[in-house]
Amino acid sequence: MSFEKRCPVCQKPSDEKFMPFCSSRCAKVDLGRWFSESYVVETEDELEQEEPVE
Numbered sequence: 001m002s003f004e005k006r007c008p009v010c011q012k013p014s015d016e017k018f019m020p021f022c023s024s025r026c027a028k029v030d031l032g033r034w035f036s037e038s039y040v041v042e043t044e045d046e047l048e049q050e051e052p053v054e
C-alpha cells in the first residue's frame with residue numbers, strides 16, 4: 001500500500017483528513033474549479049444570439 005497520494009491541486013503529499021487534498025484550502029480550490037467549469041458551460045448559452053454585430 002502506498003501512502004504517496006498527492007494533492008491534485010498543488011502536488012504536495014495529501015492529508016488523510018482532506019483526502020485527496022493536502023488541506024481544506026486545496027479542496028475548496030478544486031471545488032471552485034468545478035463550479036467555474038460548469039459556469040463556463042452555462043455562459044455558452046449566450047451564443048444563442050447569432051445576430052451579426054458589426
Ligand SMILES: [Zn+2]
Nearest residue numbers: 007010022026
Ligand atoms: Zn494542496
